[in-house]
Amino acid sequence: MTDRNHRHAPIPVGDVVPGDPPVPITVWPVPAPHEGETMSNAMGVRLVHNLTHPSDLIVDLVEGPQLARAIIAAHRRSHLQAARPPVGWGRESATLIVTGWPLADASAVDFFLRCRAHLVPGGCVAVLLAHGDVSLPVDVVVAAKRAGLAYLQHIVAADRLPRRGQQAQLAIHTDVLILTRSVIESGGVGG
Template identity: 80%
Template sequence: MTDRNLHWAPIPVGDVVPGEPPVPITVWPVPAPHGEETMSNAMGVRLVHNLTHPSDLVIDLAAGPQLARAVIASRRRNHLQAPRQVGWGPEAATLIVTGWPTGDASPVQFFVRCRASLVPGGCVAVLLPHGEVVLPVDVVIAAKRAGLAYLQHIVAADRPPRRGQQTQLDIHTDVLILTRSPMRAGGGDG
């Protein structure tokens, strides 16, 4: 018997960062966000199309309208929320997208709330400005303490890399994809 509402996290491809298991690194050639916005329109479209299916629920905690536009255009459903609000709604989401930092809650508390709001196999996409070396590590540690797994690292750059050429990437955003794994190695939800 299969559960039609269960969606597995995407299987990423690309280079990998050593770990248990290794975490793939993917380069997305998308424009940088403007001003105080979390992402560009192209980033919103890539996140929605790569991490959700039609009619899936997306929780938008990002600054700017880019993700909402992508959700509407791709026929997904969304809850547009401020991170500090009390409830994100009773229905579990397939994708939660947020900038960083997230507000008043501690990072672990925030990720515990995310985990409780995700379907098994659902993802949290955390968008970080590129350049702070320690910040992605701190985010991953907090997410793991909350029971989320580190699935993929996306590097967003203005120019795409060219095969066979050494290209200096103009990286502007690191996107950490975290997942509520359907099953842990021990058999429990994790």
């Protein structure tokens, strides 16, 4: 039996990186970070709980104590590096590395090469960007891909969501790019 009304899914448009399939975009209703901080407490909790399991290792490269609080509350382990250059990440590979953007002292590709070297296969790097510059996420994704990381998910953090029946725009404050080290390693890293 054939279904004459069967329709194929629409072809996705709006690729962030031309030629790559689009990644899922998720909206998280979380408060905006305070001035001088990378994230709110709620954002830290969502990242830790959504991307790690108990006793997983997390490398904290963000400004502010929010991620550290979430790590402790969720019984994860961490290398807390906020307010210091990213040195001494330890010998053990991490499940999650969280960083703000832009970077202070490293080139993007070099930073992502270091992240990739310190991630377990399947581990993630969460890059938090202030919302607004439409080209910045593309630049981050391109640098990550050159370092051998894959673009897994885009999270849009918004202060308030539109209410049912109302036409309102999201109050987006942060874009979170989730990059991953593939479980299946290819022969090398290239651009």
